[in-house]
Amino acid sequence: RKEVEQDPGPFNVPEGATVAFNCTYSNSASQSFFWYRQDCRKEPKLLMSVYSSGNEDGRFTAQLNRASQYISLLIRDSKLSDSATYLCVVIEEYGNKLVFGAGTILRVKS
């Protein structure tokens, strides 16, 4: 089983739609969680951290479910500019190594 698994997609949605991605992780000792965004042929950039209490940043909401070992990302009112690959990232227990999922492709169409 992969350490971090994501549905690769692609998710094709119209502008204004709400879309959600899930990610599961296998190491129950994982301590920190993130969503990164990666545009085509570019480096990954941090989108948001994921906290146990859930957190929101504008149109983006991230949730963590430790009991089921999954992380989610919800994007509301999708924009064309949201088209990208979204990477789920987990930090293992010692805090200095990130483990990346393979990414979920989102395509927002007008």
Place this chain on the structure above:
Amino acid sequence: NAGVTQTPKFRILKIGQSMTLQCAQDMNHNYMYWYRQDPGMGLKLIYYSVGAGITDKGEVPNGYNVSRSTTEDFPLRLELAAPSQTSVYFCASSRKLAGGPYEQYFGPGTRLTVT
């Protein structure tokens, strides 16, 4: 701040050739990392360093070497290039957010083709 810089941006190597991918950061971060990303795949950790003079293997270290003589620089060396090393290589550095987890900053990547 320039952030994390990588050179070269692109390179084509013949099988058996050697090269060094350069990475530098000007944020005084202790942690630095090398990842590779194959098409349609996530990033895999090659090597990482928690400070000058200290390096450790990641998930896929075979065929690579690193050194960390200064806080700023973390070069990645390929000694005998093989087609399986065709990939995009990302260097990253990180800091620990106050009271929170680590945040990583990535360089723009080096696209390497081995033929």
